[in-house]
Amino acid sequence: MVTIKEIAEKCGVSITTVSRVLNNKGDSISDQTKERIFRVVEELNYVPNAVARSMVTKRTNNIALIVPDISNPFFADIAKGAEKTCVTNGFHLFLCNTDMDKEVENEYIRVLRKRLVDGMIITTQNNEEYDVIFEEMLDSNYPFVFIERYSDKLKNVPGVFASNIEGAYSITKHLIELGHKDIAFLTGPLVTSNAHYRLEGYRKALTDYKLPINPELIRNGNYKVDGGYKETKALLRKKIPFTALFASNDLMAFGAYQAAKEFGLQIPEQLSIVGFDNINMPGVIEPQITTMDIPAYDMAVKATTILLDLIEGQTPKESKVYYPLQFINKGSTAPITEVKRFA
Amino acid sequence: MVTIKEIAEKCGVSITTVSRVLNNKGDSISDQTKERIFRVVEELNYVPNAVARSMVTKRTNNIALIVPDISNPFFADIAKGAEKTCVTNGFHLFLCNTDMDKEVENEYIRVLRKRLVDGMIITTQNNEEYDVIFEEMLDSNYPFVFIERYSDKLKNVPGVFASNIEGAYSITKHLIELGHKDIAFLTGPLVTSNAHYRLEGYRKALTDYKLPINPELIRNGNYKVDGGYKETKALLRKKIPFTALFASNDLMAFGAYQAAKEFGLQIPEQLSIVGFDNINMPGVIEPQITTMDIPAYDMAVKATTILLDLIEGQTPKESKVYYPLQFINKGSTAPITEVKRFA
DNA sequence: CAGTAGAAGTAAAACGTTTTACTGGAAGGA
DNA sequence: TCCTTCCAGTAAAACGTTTTACTTCTACTG
Numbered sequence: 001m002v003t004i005k006e007i008a009e010k011c012g013v014s015i016t017t018v019s020r021v022l023n024n025k026g027d028s029i030s031d032q033t034k035e036r037i038f039r040v041v042e043e044l045n046y047v048p049n050a051v052a053r054s055m056v057t058k059r060t061n062n063i064a065l066i067v068p069d070i071s072n073p074f075f076a077d078i079a080k081g082a083e084k085t086c087v088t089n090g091f092h093l094f095l096c097n098t099d100m101d102k103e104v105e106n107e108y109i110r111v112l113r114k115r116l117v118d119g120m121i122i123t124t125q126n127n128e129e130y131d132v133i134f135e136e137m138l139d140s141n142y143p144f145v146f147i148e149r150y151s152d153k154l155k156n157v158p159g160v161f162a163s164n165i166e167g168a169y170s171i172t173k174h175l176i177e178l179g180h181k182d183i184a185f186l187t188g189p190l191v192t193s194n195a196h197y198r199l200e201g202y203r204k205a206l207t208d209y210k211l212p213i214n215p216e217l218i219r220n221g222n223y224k225v226d227g228g229y230k231e232t233k234a235l236l237r238k239k240i241p242f243t244a245l246f247a248s249n250d251l252m253a254f255g256a257y258q259a260a261k262e263f264g265l266q267i268p269e270q271l272s273i274v275g276f277d278n279i280n281m282p283g284v285i286e287p288q289i290t291t292m293d294i295p296a297y298d299m300a301v302k303a304t305t306i307l308l309d310l311i312e313g314q315t316p317k318e319s320k321v322y323y324p325l326q327f328i329n330k331g332s333t334a335p336i337t338e339v340k341r342f343a
Numbered sequence: 344m345v346t347i348k349e350i351a352e353k354c355g356v357s358i359t360t361v362s363r364v365l366n367n368k369g370d371s372i373s374d375q376t377k378e379r380i381f382r383v384v385e386e387l388n389y390v391p392n393a394v395a396r397s398m399v400t401k402r403t404n405n406i407a408l409i410v411p412d413i414s415n416p417f418f419a420d421i422a423k424g425a426e427k428t429c430v431t432n433g434f435h436l437f438l439c440n441t442d443m444d445k446e447v448e449n450e451y452i453r454v455l456r457k458r459l460v461d462g463m464i465i466t467t468q469n470n471e472e473y474d475v476i477f478e479e480m481l482d483s484n485y486p487f488v489f490i491e492r493y494s495d496k497l498k499n500v501p502g503v504f505a506s507n508i509e510g511a512y513s514i515t516k517h518l519i520e521l522g523h524k525d526i527a528f529l530t531g532p533l534v535t536s537n538a539h540y541r542l543e544g545y546r547k548a549l550t551d552y553k554l555p556i557n558p559e560l561i562r563n564g565n566y567k568v569d570g571g572y573k574e575t576k577a578l579l580r581k582k583i584p585f586t587a588l589f590a591s592n593d594l595m596a597f598g599a600y601q602a603a604k605e606f607g608l609q610i611p612e613q614l615s616i617v618g619f620d621n622i623n624m625p626g627v628i629e630p631q632i633t634t635m636d637i638p639a640y641d642m643a644v645k646a647t648t649i650l651l652d653l654i655e656g657q658t659p660k661e662s663k664v665y666y667p668l669q670f671i672n673k674g675s676t677a678p679i680t681e682v683k684r685f686a
Numbered sequence: 687c688a689g690t691a692g693a694a695g696t697a698a699a700a701c702g703t704t705t706t707a708c709t710g711g712a713a714g715g716a
Numbered sequence: 717t718c719c720t721t722c723c724a725g726t727a728a729a730a731c732g733t734t735t736t737a738c739t740t741c742t743a744c745t746g
Contacts, residue, residue, distance in 0.1 A: 001458075001483065003702060014726045019704060028724055045479050050457035051403070052702035054394045055731045062459070070438070071419040079413060079440060087447065092454055095413070095438035097422060104430065111435055114393035115344075116405070136388050140344065261629075285628065286604075346732060357696045362734060371694055395732035398701045 002044045010040050022048065054115070062092045063307060064112045064120040065300075066105060070097040072223070072251055073279040074296055075123065078147060081300025082121060089308055091118075100189065100222070102127045109133055118311045119143035121303050124192045126151060143310035145303045150193040158310065158319035160303040164194045167292040167325035168201025171274050172246060174290075174327065176209045179336030180244040180272060183211075186221040186231050186256065188248040195223075198248045198276060216240050221252045228255025236263050243272065243336055250275035253289045257332075272333035278326075287331035295323050345387045353383050365391065397458070405435045406650060407455045407463040408643075409448060413440040415566065415594055416622040417639055418466065421490060424643025425464060432651055434461075443532065443565070445470045452476055461654045462486035464646050467535045469494060486653035488646045493536040501653065501662035503646040507537045510635040510668035511544025514617050515589060517633075517670065519552045522679030523587040523615060526554075529564040529574050529599065531591040538566075541591045541619060559583050564595045571598025579606050586615065586679055593618035596632045600675075615676035621669075630674035638666050 004022075008015040013033060020026040021037045040046075054060045065082045067075040079095055086093040094117060098105040105125055110133070112120055122144060131153050137144055138156060146159035175183050185202050188195030199218070206213050219235060221227035228247050235242065236259065245260075247253035253275030257267060265271045268287065278293035302321055309316035347365075351358040356376060363369040364380045383389075397403045408425045410418040422438055429436040437460060441448040448468055453476070455463055465487060474496050480487055481499060489502035518526050528545050531538030542561070549556050562578060564570040571590050578585065579602065588603075590596035596618030600610060608614045611630065621636035645664055652659035 001702095005702075015703080016705080016726060016728095017724085020725090023704080025705095026724095028722085030724065033724080045483060047457055047483070049398075049702055050454070050459050051394055051397045052731090053457075053704075055392075055398055055702080055733090056704045058731075060394070060459070062454075064437075070413055070422060071416055073414055076414040080442065083440060083442070087450075092451065093439075094407075095440060096436075097426060097438060099423070099426070107430075108435065111393070111405075114390055114396075116393050116403070140388060140390070281624075344732095348732075358733080359696060359698095359735080360694085363695090366734080368734095369694095371692085373694065376694080392732055395701090396734075398703090398732080399734045401701075 001049070002046045004046070004048065007037065007040050007044065007046055010044070011036050013037070058115075060116065060118050061090060062094060062117045063304070063311075064094045064096055064108070064117045066096045066098060066108055066120060066122045068098050068100045068105070068123065068125045069223070070095065072249075073281055074249070074277045074294070077280070077296035078123060078300040081297040082304045085301050085304035085308070091308065098125065100125065102130065102191070106130050106133065109137075113137060113142055119145070119307045121145050121147060121300075121307055122149060123147040124149050124194060125189075126191050126193050128153075143307060145307045145310070147299060147303045148192075148194050150197075158306050158316060160299045160306070160321045161323065162194065162294045162299070163322050163324050164197035165201040165204065167276065167294075168198040168246075168248075169205045170201075170325075170327055171276070171290075171292050172202045172205035173209070174329075175244045175246065175272060175274065175333060176205060176211065178244075178272065178333055181211055181336075182214070182217065182240075182242040182244070184217040184219070184232075184235055184242040184245040186219055186228055186245070186247040186252050188221060188223045188252075190220060192223075195248060202246060214240075217242055221248060223249050223251060225251050225255040225258075228252025228257075229259045230255070232256040232259035233262075236260070236265075243270075244333065245271060245273050247273065247275050250277045250279045250281065250289060250291055253291070254281070254285070257285060257289065268332050268334035274333060278328050290330045290332045291328050293326040293328050299323055344392070345389045347389070347391065350380065350383050350387065350389055353387070354379050356380070401458075403459065403461050404433060405437060405460045406647070406654075407437045407439055407451070407460045409439045409441060409451055409463060409465045411441050411443045411448070411466065411468045412566070413438065415592075416624055417592070417620045417637070420623070420639035421466060421643040424640035425647045428644050428647035428651070434651065441468065443468065445473065445534070449473050449476065452480075456480060456485055462488070462650045464488050464490060464643075464650055465492060466490040467492050467537060468532075469534050469536050471496075486650060488650045488653070490642060490646045491535075491537050493540075501649050501659060503642045503649070503664045504666065505537065505637045505642070506665050506667050507540035508544040508547065510619065510637075511541040511589075511591075512548045513544075513668075513670055514619070514633075514635050515545045515548035516552070517672075518587045518589065518615060518617065518676060519548060519554065521587075521615065521676055524554055524679075525557070525560065525583075525585040525587070527560040527562070527575075527578055527585040527588040529562055529571055529588070529590040529595050531564060531566045531595075533563060535566075538591055545589060557583075560585055564591065566592050566594060568594050568598040568601075571595025571600075572602045573598070575599040575602035576605075579603070579608075586613075587676065588614060588616050590616065590618050593620045593622045593624065593632060593634055596634070597624070597628070600628060600632065611675050611677035617676060621671050633673045633675045634671050636669040636671050642666055 004015050008018045021034050083093045096108045219231040221231050247256050260271050275289045275291040278291045306316040347358050351361045364377050426436045439451045562574040564574050590599050603614050618632045618634040621634045649659040
């Protein structure tokens with residue numbers, strides 16, 4: 001590797017001069033010298049060592065985004081928002097995919113925290129047992145931001161959140177108003193706060209409308225297609241009657257749809273299905289799935305902005321932001337009057 | 344930030360000792376001292392600075408994977424394979440998503456190359472104009488590997504490739520053998536080598552079977568759903584008759600499917616559709632789309648293994664690997680005899 | 687008792703930059 | 717002529733580690 005020293009030698013100047021020129025701080029370096037340096041840099045194909053640079057500047061200009069499942073378009077949107085914001089601010093984004101594995105998530109956090117990136121954005125996956133890491137990071141003033149990860153113990157961490165309770169409430173209400181009484185619910189992985197909140201919204205709606213909560217209709221999913229499929233199959237096999245199903249995210253709703261189809265059910269005539277997230281999926285099902293839109297991209301932009309403020313040492317204008325969700329009717333629900341109940 | 348120096352002072356030992364203990368090189372440090380050091384490290388919440396460490400070891404133990412479109416499940420699979428291989432080898436993977444933007448890709452390469460990562464895996468997106476960067480990297484011995492990116496100018500870069508020509512040939516042959524003569528083709532972005540090869544396979548099959556190549560049936564897509572949709576719509580609107588459509592990847596095939604459905608076409612009765620990649624999509628369409636399976640995960644594992652070898656300074660056993668593809672019939676094609684030709 | 691080996695540790699260089707505080711000389715002004 | 721200012725540039729410290737080569741002491745061997 002060619003270093004700045006070699007450039008300096010070859011140019012017959014000091015390394016200070018080279019450094020200055022290369023960093024555009026050469027207010028008092030003659031044009032000839034500058035030119036000569038640039039020429040030699042080109043010639044020797046010199047690439048400054050960012051690691052050495054970071055050591056003295058204490059900056060990498062990189063941030064990391066930790067996501068549980070990059071194949072979920074919801075997180076792909078988050079990634080895009082974060083990336084865009086980074087790029088327009090001279091930062092770079094490293095994406096870290098944990099595959100919903102706590103250990104992997106933690107390992108990433110541990111590694112990244114060693115100053116490899118200037119800060120991180122962490123999405124979902126709660127793992128209370130590891131909250132201590134965040135407390136340490138908070139103590140040592142390491143900049144990080146949450147997206148959709150809430151913990152009472154970590155109230156002071158800036159974050160960006162969807163109004164999950166309200167969202168789940170309103171989509172459940174939609175089903176109730178169509179006359180549904182037996183509404184199945186697929187949770188997300190209960191290690192995440194949003195999975196809890198969505199369940200809470202569902203429960204609250206049922207309670208407010210004086211409908212019983214049937215624990216048998218509530219099943220634990222994993223926010224993935226296969227989970228939605230499996231749990232719905234299980235529900236259908238058990239023959240507990242239900243006329244609507246609320247999957248905590250769209251991916252599971254897809255799985256539920258598939259399971260229902262295989263069971264020969266017409267959607268929405270025989271079964272209403274709703275999801276959550278409003279992900280942009282190429283899946284060409286008909287009808288598409290009614291859902292709650294979460295402004296993932298905007299949330300990511302906001303989270304990144306907050307993080308960058310933190311990195312610059314500024315207190316961000318808002319450090320906790322809640323986003324309202326929007327009901328998107330795509331036709332996968334129907335009034336119960338039309339329901340031809342399946343056996 | 345607490346440094347190794349502070350730990351050393353608080354323990355009343357030299358920093359050498361601390362470093363040794365922390366790196367498990369303390370073959371000759373007494374157990375008491377070790378224990379004391381660990382206690383103080385814990386107490387002060389010391390996190391070694393990876394940047395400083397990297398500077399002397401010249402290693403980061405991180406590699407980067409650059410992908411054009413992380414929302415494409417094909418690349419999500421690649422990412423998983425790479426990540427897995429990294430983790431089992433004590434490395435970490437940073438994912439960089441370029442959104443198919445050459446400039447962004449290049450910026451990433453430029454930044455990463457400054458020793459922020461020990462090497463990189465670069466997938467698709469050719470941009471000949473920038474090949475010079477790779478030549479430089481080759482010259483300076485910077486470790487990198489291609490997945491599905493081929494350039495004659497860069498023959499010496501190790502890489503892992505799908506047998507695109509053969510694959511495209513055989514799936515086209517499948518259509519021809521069903522009696523199709525007018526087979527539309529949606530290309531990928533022609534800045535990628537694999538888009539070219541798939542087109543070549545298609546052409547070759549037509550030629551071998553003495554079928555004319557109709558340029559009007561070949562349209563340039565972008566490997567995304569919207570591209571498949573748009574180009575298929577355009578084809579259908581032009582009323583140039585075709586009875587089969589070969590989309591260069593599954594994402595575009597989804598778009599094509601959607602377009603065809605909107606046109607009221609039955610699939611496969613009125614239009615046979617095939618894709619490429621065999622991505623694992625939740626889209627619950629029926630029939631699913633016949634495709635060529637590319638062993639993305641395995642390819643990524645291989646590419647990562649090669650890269651890690653390179654990083655360790657070993658010459659990898661194989662530095663250019665071609666993977667055969669497998670035809671997967673999912674029922675989206677039908678013999679032409681059944682085709683009720685659309686107007 | 688001299689010599690040696692091992693145990694437990696240390697001082698200092700090195701990694702490749704940036705940055706702070708300085709220097710030598712030329713030009714300009716009084 | 718002397719003083720000041722500006723220009724063009726430099727030396728050296730600093731960043732936080734790892735690593736090489738060394739030291740000191742104790743215990744053991746013959």
